[in-house]
Amino acid sequence: xSVTLLGQSILSGIFSGSLYALLGLGLTLSxxxxxxINLAHFAFIFLAAYLTYQLAGPGGLxxxxxxxxxxxxxxxMGYAQQxxxxxxxxDEFASIIITFGMTILAETFIQWIWSADFVRLETHFxxxxxxxxxxxxxxxxxxxSAAALALCLVTAAFLRFTWIxxxxxxxxxxxxxxxSFGVPNKKLSxxxxxIAGALAGVGGAFMALLFTLAPxxxxxxxxxxxxxxxxxxxxxxxxxFAAGLLIGVSEAIxxxxxxxxxxxxxxxxxxxxxLVFWPERV
Amino acid sequence: MNAPAVKSYRxxxxxxAATLAFAALPLFQPSPFLESFxxxxxxxxxxxxxxxxxxxxxxxxxxxxxxxYGAGVYATANLGAHAPLWVCLLAGGLIAAVLGGAVGFVVxxxxxxxxxxxxxxxxxxxxxxxxxxxxxxxxxxxxxxxxGVRLPRIYANPSSTIYLLGALVAxxxxxxxxxxxxxxxxxxxxxxxxxxxVAEILGVPTLGFKVAALALSSFLAGVAGAVHALFxxxxxxxxxxxxxxxxxxxxxxxxGGARHWLGPAIGAIxxxxxxxxxxxxxxxxxxxxxxxxxxxxxxxxxxxxxxxFLAHRFRARAKPALAAAPIVEPAPEVGPKRPIGxxxxxxxxxxxxxxxxxxxxxxxxxxxxxxxxxxxxPNGSGKSTLINVISGFYRPDAGRLxxxxxxxxxxxxxxxxxxxxxxxxxxxxxxxxxxxxxxVVVAGQFGARGLDHGAALAQAQEWLSFVGLDARAQALPxxxxxxxxxxxxxxxxxxxxxxxxxLDEVLAGLxxxxxxxxxxxxxxxxxxxxxxxxxxxxxRAVLALTDRLVVLNQGQIIAQGDPRxxxxxxxxxxxxxxxxxxxx
Numbered sequence: 001x002s003v004t005l006l007g008q009s010i011l012s013g014i015f016s017g018s019l020y021a022l023l024g025l026g027l028t029l030s031x032x033x034x035x036x037i038n039l040a041h042f043a044f045i046f047l048a049a050y051l052t053y054q055l056a057g058p059g060g061l062x063x064x065x066x067x068x069x070x071x072x073x074x075x076x077m078g079y080a081q082q083x084x085x086x087x088x089x090x091d092e093f094a095s096i097i098i099t100f101g102m103t104i105l106a107e108t109f110i111q112w113i114w115s116a117d118f119v120r121l122e123t124h125f126x127x128x129x130x131x132x133x134x135x136x137x138x139x140x141x142x143x144x145s146a147a148a149l150a151l152c153l154v155t156a157a158f159l160r161f162t163w164i165x166x167x168x169x170x171x172x173x174x175x176x177x178x179x180s181f182g183v184p185n186k187k188l189s190x191x192x193x194x195i196a197g198a199l200a201g202v203g204g205a206f207m208a209l210l211f212t213l214a215p216x217x218x219x220x221x222x223x224x225x226x227x228x229x230x231x232x233x234x235x236x237x238x239x240x241f242a243a244g245l246l247i248g249v250s251e252a253i254x255x256x257x258x259x260x261x262x263x264x265x266x267x268x269x270x271x272x273x274x275l276v277f278w279p280e281r282v
Numbered sequence: 283m284n285a286p287a288v289k290s291y292r293x294x295x296x297x298x299a300a301t302l303a304f305a306a307l308p309l310f311q312p313s314p315f316l317e318s319f320x321x322x323x324x325x326x327x328x329x330x331x332x333x334x335x336x337x338x339x340x341x342x343x344x345x346x347x348x349x350x351y352g353a354g355v356y357a358t359a360n361l362g363a364h365a366p367l368w369v370c371l372l373a374g375g376l377i378a379a380v381l382g383g384a385v386g387f388v389v390x391x392x393x394x395x396x397x398x399x400x401x402x403x404x405x406x407x408x409x410x411x412x413x414x415x416x417x418x419x420x421x422x423x424x425x426x427x428x429x430g431v432r433l434p435r436i437y438a439n440p441s442s443t444i445y446l447l448g449a450l451v452a453x454x455x456x457x458x459x460x461x462x463x464x465x466x467x468x469x470x471x472x473x474x475x476x477x478x479x480v481a482e483i484l485g486v487p488t489l490g491f492k493v494a495a496l497a498l499s500s501f502l503a504g505v506a507g508a509v510h511a512l513f514x515x516x517x518x519x520x521x522x523x524x525x526x527x528x529x530x531x532x533x534x535x536x537x538g539g540a541r542h543w544l545g546p547a548i549g550a551i552x553x554x555x556x557x558x559x560x561x562x563x564x565x566x567x568x569x570x571x572x573x574x575x576x577x578x579x580x581x582x583x584x585x586x587x588x589x590x591f592l593a594h595r596f597r598a599r600a601k602p603a604l605a606a607a608p609i610v611e612p613a614p615e616v617g618p619k620r621p622i623g624x625x626x627x628x629x630x631x632x633x634x635x636x637x638x639x640x641x642x643x644x645x646x647x648x649x650x651x652x653x654x655x656x657x658x659x660p661n662g663s664g665k666s667t668l669i670n671v672i673s674g675f676y677r678p679d680a681g682r683l684x685x686x687x688x689x690x691x692x693x694x695x696x697x698x699x700x701x702x703x704x705x706x707x708x709x710x711x712x713x714x715x716x717x718x719x720x721x722v723v724v725a726g727q728f729g730a731r732g733l734d735h736g737a738a739l740a741q742a743q744e745w746l747s748f749v750g751l752d753a754r755a756q757a758l759p760x761x762x763x764x765x766x767x768x769x770x771x772x773x774x775x776x777x778x779x780x781x782x783x784x785l786d787e788v789l790a791g792l793x794x795x796x797x798x799x800x801x802x803x804x805x806x807x808x809x810x811x812x813x814x815x816x817x818x819x820x821x822r823a824v825l826a827l828t829d830r831l832v833v834l835n836q837g838q839i840i841a842q843g844d845p846r847x848x849x850x851x852x853x854x855x856x857x858x859x860x861x862x863x864x865x866x
Binding site: 098275 | 343388389392397398399401402403405406407412413414417526529532533536564567570571573574575576577578581582585
């Protein structure tokens, strides 16, 4: 295999890995800080993707403007979802089932509005690639990867350095004591849920930009994104980015040296090994 | 056999009757539509029921059920043209069971593998297996046709034969789930799902039970898959390993009630009927939406499923009758009282460190048969750690434990329970979803006595009246107050028939009046023949009860001997009150 082919494979692995991280970022936050394993995160992503398709395609709005509209809208969706889950005091296990139910509902909604057929956003926004020596750098993928990296870093810094981040971690250790020191646990969890929702919105917009969409594909992202969340250690924004890249690149190399159909083998074998031999990691 | 066990045989009889009725149905020439609809019902019943034997009963949710079912599908797809059908079905089940057993053996050894990690691990396993099958000659990519499979001619019509196989697998799965639920195996699984550590300490071989439950569950799923390959007649990796299979199985079980053998079948009937009644275009969409809504509403309002809801209502009505049952004479004999003197437990230079913190630093200790040994020390001195080491919860870094003449250092917790070591927890840890009575039955069945169900039940009732909880036998532990829950801990330790009972701060949190009754209770337990290690901060109780006192400080024994003399020891006083020179 040529060095160029390998290099291009690694690049495409970095792009897909960045997307895994972007899609997993909100998930890892709500899992750690809200104790909600939010499968409906994938439903939000696809709702946002279809909305982006509608507004930027037939609607003719510029994609960047659509992202700016979709993010606050899904902030509200995440906020409302968390308010609902908190009202019923849903625990971690029940959250899997309830949010799966929500995902089914979203899937039927999408199918009802946009049909079960594939749709593709046709846009001239950032078409084509830059060329760097022998390598091609597709512009849309570059933007998405940059956004993923930036969001992961900003989120990590936010959690680490701001008052809100510290209060969140205190609330995680002991909610009652944190509350007695004036930490508004409930408001913070709604805020985190809103941020996770907004991240799903941004992820969905890029999904529409890069992929052909079908409602049934919601489920096909579960495995790989959950793997990135777990490998990166639940709750870590930089971790999910590193793990996303690891998975993306290992997939791409597996594909390049064997066949595309072998792609899932490397990341999921890795995940199994880590879960079995290093369970305290996650 | 006592009355309740006989009464519940009804379930098995009903399964048998249903099997015969379903098997005879093709004789009446039902419509092909009805036959294929019933087959689908059987398929989902088998799959959901098999799932619940592991995931419903133990609480370890598997998303990998598709892998075990897929193993069965591909067994028939590959062997069908070369081997008789029964070989395919058996192979499908066995391959799945070996796969499940191997996975269970590897993953369940991981200490404290949290439930959600197990779920994701099984999900990953299914994806890896699907990738391998897709890329090797097992499938190869385009899928496998089952045209060449030789079906036995049970009924003239091949589809009736497939229907019959489906019915047999479904009813077989139900019968298996029934047998598991009402066996000591099932009781152990339920205990695992409530509190795995406590189950192990009470004598449930948790690793073995989990692996066995996973293997059994996989076997049934494999057989169901092997039959289903015939039904679909053309198998592909995409369809077989689709994430919707494990998710639907989960949905059905949760809906119907995952902690009951019949629950998943109820869920399967509901979901399958709904999806098949509403077909085509918008109706199919509506059915899917309805499933989504049902899933949310059922989780919020029926946490134990339809069957759990019905069982609660039934039990609420049946309660007065059970409370009226006469309770027989208290205080059963534990064993002949031996003179104090023989060494029952010997701890030899036991060391244990947690990340550099030395919790136990060379503890050497003898406990003699028939004595009450007091174990005291400031908070953090290592008392609870020592109890955890003796009961097998922690393995020491160095040192030896000899119980009743045998080296038990390498024994797992459940083996030590069988040998006769029991403990109570400072903060009571009952099995929250088992009744007070069943909590005690588990101890009797799996502890040193190893009783069968009938005997364990009878003895459990006696022990409950011994600790004064006989009126609350059918209550759930959460309905008890702290005092009663502490006494439930005692009843469990007693029911196990232990020779050595370790009481970890049984008095903490009790009122003065309750303390007096508790001290009385400890005396009675001792009088019945048990050796006791009594961990306590309450010095009045320690001096009143113990024959000998051991004082721990910073993981080391600093004094032992006659309780009153030990309490005068200057070392002990400074350990408790601090060094006068250090804090002028």
